[in-house]
Structures are given as C-alpha cells and as structure tokens.
Amino acid sequence: MSGTADKPDLHLEVEAGNFHYPEDYAYDAGRGLTAETVNYICDVKRDPDWIREFRLRALEIFAKRANPTHWASKDLDTLDFDQIRYYLAKGQQAKRSWEEVPEDVKRTFERLGVPEKERKFLAGVEAQFDSEAAYSNIKQAVADEGVIFVGSTEGLHHYPEIFRPWFGKVIPSGDNKYAALNSAVFSGGSFIYVPKGVKLKHPLQAYFRINAEQFGQFERTLIIADEGAELTYMEGCTAPKFETATLHSAVVELVALRGAKIQYITVQNWSANVFNLVTKRGLAMEEAEIKWIDCNIGSRLTMKYPGVVLQGRKARGEVVSIALANNGQHQDTGAKMIHAADETTSNIIAKSISIGKGRASYRGLVHIPKHLRGCKNNTECDALLINSDSRTDTYPAISVRGHGNSAQHEASVSKVSAEQIFYMRQRGLTEAQAMSLSVNGFVNDLVSQFPIEYSVELKRLIDLEMEGSVG
Amino acid sequence: MTTSTDNAPAQWWLQCQRAAAARFAALPMPGRQDPNWRFAGAPDADLASYQPAAGLGEAEREQALAASDNAFATAGGAVFGNEQLLSFTAADDALAKQGVIFEPLTVALARHPDLLQKHFMSQPVALGSEKFAALHRANCNHGILLYVPAKVRITLPLTAWHWLAGDRQAVFPHTLIIAEAGSEVTFADFYRSLGTAPGLAVSVTDLLVGAGARVTYLGCQDWNEQVRSCHLNAISVGRDAGAKTLNCNLGGASARVESHSRLTGVGARSEMLGLSVGHGAQEFDQRTRQDHRAPRTWSDLLYKNILNHRAKAVFAGLIKVAPGAPQTDAYQTNRNLLLSDEAEADSMPGLEIANDDVKCSHGATTGQIDPEALFYLLQRGIPRHEADYLLAVGFTEEVLARFGHDPINTRLRAMIADKFRRGKRRQVGPADDAAAGSANARHPQHPV
Numbered sequence: 001m002s003g004t005a006d007k008p009d010l011h012l013e014v015e016a017g018n019f020h021y022p023e024d025y026a027y028d029a030g031r032g033l034t035a036e037t038v039n040y041i042c043d044v045k046r047d048p049d050w051i052r053e054f055r056l057r058a059l060e061i062f063a064k065r066a067n068p069t070h071w072a073s074k075d076l077d078t079l080d081f082d083q084i085r086y087y088l089a090k091g092q093q094a095k096r097s098w099e100e101v102p103e104d105v106k107r108t109f110e111r112l113g114v115p116e117k118e119r120k121f122l123a124g125v126e127a128q129f130d131s132e133a134a135y136s137n138i139k140q141a142v143a144d145e146g147v148i149f150v151g152s153t154e155g156l157h158h159y160p161e162i163f164r165p166w167f168g169k170v171i172p173s174g175d176n177k178y179a180a181l182n183s184a185v186f187s188g189g190s191f192i193y194v195p196k197g198v199k200l201k202h203p204l205q206a207y208f209r210i211n212a213e214q215f216g217q218f219e220r221t222l223i224i225a226d227e228g229a230e231l232t233y234m235e236g237c238t239a240p241k242f243e244t245a246t247l248h249s250a251v252v253e254l255v256a257l258r259g260a261k262i263q264y265i266t267v268q269n270w271s272a273n274v275f276n277l278v279t280k281r282g283l284a285m286e287e288a289e290i291k292w293i294d295c296n297i298g299s300r301l302t303m304k305y306p307g308v309v310l311q312g313r314k315a316r317g318e319v320v321s322i323a324l325a326n327n328g329q330h331q332d333t334g335a336k337m338i339h340a341a342d343e344t345t346s347n348i349i350a351k352s353i354s355i356g357k358g359r360a361s362y363r364g365l366v367h368i369p370k371h372l373r374g375c376k377n378n379t380e381c382d383a384l385l386i387n388s389d390s391r392t393d394t395y396p397a398i399s400v401r402g403h404g405n406s407a408q409h410e411a412s413v414s415k416v417s418a419e420q421i422f423y424m425r426q427r428g429l430t431e432a433q434a435m436s437l438s439v440n441g442f443v444n445d446l447v448s449q450f451p452i453e454y455s456v457e458l459k460r461l462i463d464l465e466m467e468g469s470v471g
Numbered sequence: 472m473t474t475s476t477d478n479a480p481a482q483w484w485l486q487c488q489r490a491a492a493a494r495f496a497a498l499p500m501p502g503r504q505d506p507n508w509r510f511a512g513a514p515d516a517d518l519a520s521y522q523p524a525a526g527l528g529e530a531e532r533e534q535a536l537a538a539s540d541n542a543f544a545t546a547g548g549a550v551f552g553n554e555q556l557l558s559f560t561a562a563d564d565a566l567a568k569q570g571v572i573f574e575p576l577t578v579a580l581a582r583h584p585d586l587l588q589k590h591f592m593s594q595p596v597a598l599g600s601e602k603f604a605a606l607h608r609a610n611c612n613h614g615i616l617l618y619v620p621a622k623v624r625i626t627l628p629l630t631a632w633h634w635l636a637g638d639r640q641a642v643f644p645h646t647l648i649i650a651e652a653g654s655e656v657t658f659a660d661f662y663r664s665l666g667t668a669p670g671l672a673v674s675v676t677d678l679l680v681g682a683g684a685r686v687t688y689l690g691c692q693d694w695n696e697q698v699r700s701c702h703l704n705a706i707s708v709g710r711d712a713g714a715k716t717l718n719c720n721l722g723g724a725s726a727r728v729e730s731h732s733r734l735t736g737v738g739a740r741s742e743m744l745g746l747s748v749g750h751g752a753q754e755f756d757q758r759t760r761q762d763h764r765a766p767r768t769w770s771d772l773l774y775k776n777i778l779n780h781r782a783k784a785v786f787a788g789l790i791k792v793a794p795g796a797p798q799t800d801a802y803q804t805n806r807n808l809l810l811s812d813e814a815e816a817d818s819m820p821g822l823e824i825a826n827d828d829v830k831c832s833h834g835a836t837t838g839q840i841d842p843e844a845l846f847y848l849l850q851r852g853i854p855r856h857e858a859d860y861l862l863a864v865g866f867t868e869e870v871l872a873r874f875g876h877d878p879i880n881t882r883l884r885a886m887i888a889d890k891f892r893r894g895k896r897r898q899v900g901p902a903d904d905a906a907a908g909s910a911n912a913r914h915p916q917h918p919v
Contacts, residue, residue: 388794388827390827391823394833395819398817398818398819399815399818400816401809406838408837409818411833412831413822413829413831415828
C-alpha cells in the first residue's frame with residue numbers, strides 16, 4: 001500500500017492479487033456476463049419475476065453503453081468483462097493461506113491493531129469472521145423500535161411493500177454503465193427501514209452484518225428513513241480489504257422522507273488491484289437532510305460521486321470527502337448536488353492527498369434550474385501534493401439559473417509547507433513524522449467528523465501511507 | 472522559399488488553404504458528448520448556408536469607416552469590411568525604420584511569406600474548435616500582421632476594425648502579432664456589424680510573445696445579435712515575457728471564445744481577462760486554458776459575466792501544470808452576475824496539476840446583485856433601475872482595472888454602456904416576453 005516513488009508499479013501489485021484457489025463452488029455463475037448468467041443468479045436467489053425483468057433490462061443497458069472514457073480514465077478499458085465472475089454464493093468465496101497474504105497487508109493489520117481473528121478474515125484466509133453475535137445484538141436492539149436492518153435479498157423477499165416502491169428509483173439502471181451492471185447482477189448489501197420519528201442513537205454498522213454474510217462484489221443498498229426518522233450508517237472499515245476480484249461496483253440508494261436525516265459513512269480501503277466503480281445517491285424530501293461522509297484510501301481506480309437530489313423544499317445535502325492516492329492509484333471522487341426544490345441548500349467539502357505517483361481527481365456537479373428560488377451551494381476542494389510527480393485534478397461543473405440562487409466554488413492546490421516541516425524538525429521530529437503530522441493536520445477537520453474509532457484508525461493509516469514518501 | 476507574385480496568393484498559401492478545407496470536411500461537427508462542448512448550445516450545423524463575404528457597397532463602406540472610431544490615439548490601424556480592406560493607416564516612419572512590420576495580410580503574403588509560413592496558426596487548436604480553425608485556415612485572406620523587432624517599444628496602441636454586413640455573409644478575420652525579445656506593443660481588435668442580418672464570423676488571433684516582451688491585447692466582439700461567431704486566441708509566452716489579454720463579448724447570437732495561453736519560457740506571465748454582457752437570448756461560450764510548461768511561470772485569469780433576460784454564459788477553464796513546471800503560480804476566477812430569473816451561468820473551472828511545487832487556486836461564484844449594496848443606493852434616492860445599472864457597471868470595473876489601459880478602457884466603457892442601453896430597450900421586444908415579465912416582477916415597489 002505505502003511506498004516510495006521507486007516502488008514497483010501497479011502491474012506487479014495486480015500480480016500480487018492473483019491467488020490460486022480451488023474452483024469447486026457450489027453456486028458459481030462462471031465467467032462472463034450473458035442473459036444466462038443473470039437468469040442463473042435469479043434462479044439461485046429465487047428472485048421474484050419483477051426482479052428478473054429488472055435485471056435483464058439492466059443487462060441490455062449495460063451491454064449498450066460504452067465505457068465513459070471520453071471523460072473518465074482510459075484505465076477502464078483494461079477491464080475484461082468476460083473474465084469476471086459475477087456471482088459466487090455465500091460461503092463459497094476464495095480460500096487462501098495466511099502465508100499467501102502480502103507482507104504490506106500484514107504490516108498494516110499490525111499497525112492498525114486489528115485483532116488476530118479479524119485479520120484472517122480481512123485477508124480472506126477465513127471465509128467468515130465471527131461477527132454473527134455482534135450483528136444479532138444490533139439487529140435485536142433496533143428491531144424493538146420497528147427498524148428493519150437486513151440484507152437486500154431478504155429485504156426484497158420479506159418487505160416488498162416498502163422495498164419495491166423505492167428500489168431503483170433514486171438511481172435508475174440507465175444512470176450509467178456501472179449502475180446498469182450492478183442492477184443486472186447485484187447481490188448482498190443492506191436494506192434498512194427506519195419508521196416515522198424513530199431516531200437511532202447508535203450508528204448501524206454494515207461491517208458486522210456484512211461480515212456475517214461476506215462482502216459482496218456487486219452490493220445493492222437501499223435505506224429508507226421515514227418522516228422525522230434519523231440514522232447513521234457505516235460501511236467499510238479502515239483495515240485494508242484484500243480482494244482477488246478486480247471489479248467492485250455497488251449501488252447505494254438513500255431515501256429521506258420529510259424531516260428525516262441520514263448520515264452515510266464510508267471508509268474504502270480495497271487492495272490496490274481493485275476497480276471500485278460505485279454509484280451513490282440520496283433523495284431528500286421536504287426539510288430532510290442527507291450527508292455523505294466518504295473516505296477513499298484503497299483501490300486501483302475509484303470512481304465515486306455521492307449525490308443528493310434535493311427534492312423537497314428546504315432539503316439539505318452535504319458531502320464530506322477525503323481521498324488518498326498513493327503510487328498506482330487514481331482516486332476519482334467528487335459529489336453531485338441536484339437542486340429540485342426551493343430554498344434547498346448543499347455543501348461539499350473535499351480534500352485529497354496525492355503521494356508518490358498517485359492521482360486524485362475531484363469531479364463535481366451542481367445543478368440549480370431556473371424555476372427555483374433561494375437555493376444555495378457551497379463547494380470547497382483542497383488538494384495536497386506530497387511528491388514532485390504527484391498529480392491532482394479538479395473538474396467542477398456548476399450550472400445556475402433562477403431567482404435568488406447562488407453557488408460558490410473554491411479550490412486550492414498546495415504542497416506541505418516547508419516552514420511547517422522545518423519548525424517540526426527543529427523540535428526533533430523526523431521528516432517523515434513531520435510530514436505525517438502536517439498531512440493529518442490538513443484533513444483533521446474532516447477526520448474529526450468520523451466516529452471516534454474510525455478517526456483514530458484513519459490517522460494511523462495516514463501515518464502508514466506517508467512512510468517512505470519522503471527522503 | 473517560394474516566390475510569389477504581387478496580386479495572387481502564393482502557392483504554399485493556397486495549398487495550406489486546400490489542405491485545411493479537406494481537414495474541415497473530414498472533421499466531425501462537435502457534439503454534446505464532447506467534453507469541450509459540455510453545456511454549449513449546438514454549433515450551427517448549417518455552415519453551408521453562409522457564403523464568404525465579398526466586399527461592401529459604397530454607402531456601407533462610408534458607414535463602416537465613420538463608425539470605426541477608436542476615440543484614442545493610435546500608432547496605426549486598419550479597417551476591414553466583409554473580407555475587404557477599407558482603410559489602412561501604416562505605422563509611422565520612425566517605427567518602420569526600427570523594423571516594425573504592420574501590414575494587411577494581403578500585402579504581408581507577398582512581402583513577408585517567411586514570417587507567415589513560420590507563425591501563421593502555428594499553435595495547434597486544442598480546446599474543441601479544431602473544425603472551426605480549419606474553416607478559418609481554409610477561408611482566411613484578410614487580417615493583420617504585426618511584427619515588432621527586438622527591444623522596440625510601441626507606446627501607442629494599434630487597432631483593427633472588422634465589419635460584417637449583409638444576409639448570411641461569413642468573414643474570417645485574422646490577427647498575427649509577433650513580439651520579439653524585449654519589445655512592447657498593445658493591440659485592439661473590434662468586431663462589429665452593419666445592420667441586423669444573420670452572419671458568421673470565425674476569427675483567430677495569434678500572439679507570439681518573445682523573451683522579455685510585453686503584449687497587451689483586446690479582442691472586443693460586438694457583432695449584431697443574429698451573428699454566430701467563434702474566436703480563437705492562441706497565446707504563446709516566452710522566457711520572462713508577459714501577455715495580457717482581454718476578451719470582451721457584447722454582441723452575437725452565440726459567441727464561442729477559446730483562449731489558450733502556453734507559458735513556454737521560464738518566468739513567463741500570462742494575465743487572461745474576460746468580460747461578457749449578455750441579454751435577450753444571447754449565448755457566450757468561453758473556454759480557456761492556462762498551460763504551464765516551464766518553471767516559475769505565472770498566470771491569472773478573471774472572467775466575469777453579466778447576464779440578463781434568458782442570456783447564458785458557459786465558462787470552462789483549465790489550469791494545466793506540466794511535471795516540468797515547478798514553482799508555478801496559477802489562479803483562475805469566474806464570476807457570474809445574474810440579473811434575471813432565466814439567465815443561466817454554467818461554470819467549469821478545472822485544474823490538472825502534475826507537480827507538487829505549485830500555488831494554484833480557482834474560484835467560481837454565481838449570484839445576484841448584493842441586496843445590501845442595492846439597499847444602500849435605494850436609501851439614497853437612486854431609482855431601482857439606476858441602482859441595478861450602477862451595480863452591474865461596477866461589476867465590470869474590476870476587469871477593466873486589471874486590463875489597465877486607460878484610453879482603451881474609456882472606449883470599452885462607452886461600448887458597455889451602449890450595450891446596457893440596448894438591453895433596456897430589449898425588454899419590450901416580443902422575443903423576450905418571458906424575460907420581460909420576470910424583469911417586471913423583479914422591480915417591486917421600493918421600500919419606503
């Protein structure tokens with residue numbers, strides 16, 4: 001993960017992910033993607049007919065759409081869709097031995113203080129980490145208040161009356177090529193419903209739930225907060241998630257009904273061979289609030305632009321984004337704010353750090369159409385470059401019409417201040433420590449918005465990424 | 472070196488035109504999928520309906536000459552109308568003796584083919600209008616060559632007026648300025664129409680700024696509101712040299728302006744300014760690039776748009792810092808003032824930085840007249856429409872102050888004031904029913 005400018009380039013890292021494992025899955029849709037694959041998935045999962053139709057329609061869209069390389073990274077064209085496995089059933093994923101796990105991943109576990117048992121799970125050595133108990137506890141605690149917190153498959157089978165009206169409505173299959181792919185082959189992910197007026201005090205952690213049933217490659221999450229409800233949802237973890245599958249493409253839909261509040265926290269740390277192409281969008285009704293807190297550390301290429309459609313009067317959307325791009329990585333992240341009602345407000349704060357040859361891009365969309373009044377957007381993007389061949393880009397698109405609407409965007413690019421480093425070195429810190437401290441300072445105001453255990457780990461992780469980047 | 476006769480263009484020139492015509496035919500018309508044309512209205516696909524202009528009638532000629540009023544002292548100037556040279560004031564003898572070349576293209580083609588061969592459109596067009604650049608290259612026969620030898624400083628500005636008249640006529644004005652090491656020059660292009668017929672204008676300005684030279688350039692577009700135009704600015708700035716350019720959009724049905732500044736020498740500086748005042752259904756599509764290719768280069772961009780009625784402005788700028796350009800300072804600002812509910816501003820300020828030793832920032836804002844400033848003026852008895860006007864004019868002043876050339880600024884202020892007057896008259900036009908309605912809604916009773 002961490003490395004210096006002379007670290008081997010990404011092809012070698014891809015090699016490192018090529019594990020051998022026995023190919024005797026009980027449920028395996030095989031390689032490649034055709035209508036047969038989709039039908040196979042439907043049969044195995046016993047999907048209702050409307051889901052089968054939904055999947056097949058999405059497959060057509062996926063096949064029709066070209067990779068968006070006219071604006072996105074050409075690296076997408078290296079994906080070979082015929083070589084990908086689109087479905088492996090529960091408990092049937094890769095097995096490998098601890099010896100096969102690369103040293104730097106082990107070292108990261110060590111430094112983060114990940115418990116021994118959990119390390120093996122995260123490294124894919126053990127198929128299942130025993131978080132069943134933790135998940136059951138959470139599930140029980142919230143169920144008393146009428147909260148539904150289950151997997152997406154269970155959601156669509158047991159709660160179709162809530163699931164179906166919203167599923168695929170915030171992000172239609174035609175939204176983009178990868179949303180269509182997910183719609184065709186999705187499995188895993190969460191379904192959450194929080195009833196009217198219920199305010200959850202503790203965050204719902206996908207970590208425990210997903211651990212109990214395996215990470216999904218094509219997760220599909222749908223969260224509905226009914227009127228006045230509040231919840232915080234957390235997915236991912238700071239520890240690196242070692243994966244052999246090279247393509248991950250999730251779709252996350254949030255619906256915040258009148259006066260509801262949803263906060264969605266993601267920490268993404270896939271290993272450096274993974275393409276992470278995710279579509280995330282929330283729908284905020286009157287006076288509702290949706291906040292995405294998004295932190296991207298791992299993967300080879302991440303493309304993710306969490307968005308909020310501000311559908312009701314006085315709705316509010318916010319995106320807080322941290323991206324860290326090291327050698328061989330491209331973090332192409334950003335935010336979308338679609339204003340669709342009067343007096344809606346949105347705020348985007350994005351910070352990125354590029355280390356070594358890493359590349360961090362911010363892509364933003366702010367749309368305020370003409371029939372609206374009193375809408376406001378604020379966007380701030382700051383990029384920090386650590387090495388002389390680090391790279392950063394900013395591509396915002398801001399479209400404003402209408403009465404009393406305003407938008408402001410600011411971005412800056414800088415390197416670590418030589419004076420700060422001098423000050424710290426003078427007081428006995430090594431250059432690496434000084435750099436780390438400075439970088440942590442750069443993102444500190446955003447990191448402090450994460451739950452405490454995450455923010456502590458994030459700091460350690462930044463220290464780790466910074467190692468070897470200087471001198 | 473090819474030889475040429477006095478009257479017919481040289482063979483090499485015709486060959487370049489033929490090659491460009493083939494390029495034009497081969498290149499696809501840019502579409503909405505092209506990131507360089509995002510948010511832009513579709514370019515007029517029916518280019519064939521325009522025909523290259525062929526001179527002006529006597530009356531129009533007089534009219535154009537009378538209206539080509541700089542209102543400031545110049546060191547030389549030219550007036551063109553519908554692909555015809557109407558008048559030419561050569562630079563004075565003192566400058567000519569120092570080696571300054573100021574000639575219409577038709578003359579320069581015969582006398583200085585070497586300069587044209589080397590520099591005419593020598594910088595590739597990269598911001599999306601490759602097809603229009605080819606169209607210009609294929610059809611351009613008129614314009615200016617200005618060559619300023621090393622260390623020669625021309626204190627007074629030089630100007631060119633480009634007039635367009637008649638139904639669906641097309642013009643292709645060109646300005647080529649070569650400033651050798653340590654020289655200084657100021658040049659202003661004015662693009663205007665006679666009458667109100669639809670037309671097409673594809674103009675190109677090449678600025679080549681040699682080591683330590685200083686070039687100040689104004690391109691002021693004030694075509695009538697039926698004209699579609701495309702103006703391509705290519706700026707190349709050498710070692711320790713400085714270029715300051717202002718692109719002003721007042722007229723046109725739709726005007727696309729591309730300004731590409733290449734900072735190729737150590738310590739080069741480029742200041743890029745833009746000012747657009749739009750009303751009715753005008754569309755201004757502005758694309759800029761600040762290309763930092765050498766160490767210790769500096770660029771600062773400020774594009775301001777004032778939009779009334781259903782006018783629309785697109786600003787897409789990119790600061791690009793190459794790995795080999797450490798200690799770059801680059802700034803980019805886009806400010807949009809919306810005077811009506813239906814005006815639209817699309818802003819895409821971009822950065823691509825491949826070097827850590829830089830200071831870069833950009834900002835974009837879109838909003839209305841500050842209510843507090845308005846209140847202040849109303850409170851002092853200034854009527855609402857007058858207060859709106861004063862604040863809008865005030866918004867333009869920052870750009871003019873940065874441009875800093877007082878005589879040219881005075882001329883520009885008069886043209887901007889005239890544009891606002893036209894805008895006020897327009898409010899009753901049938902084409903702007905919706906705009907007029909909302910404009911009235913915007914003028915509630917003054918607070919007592």
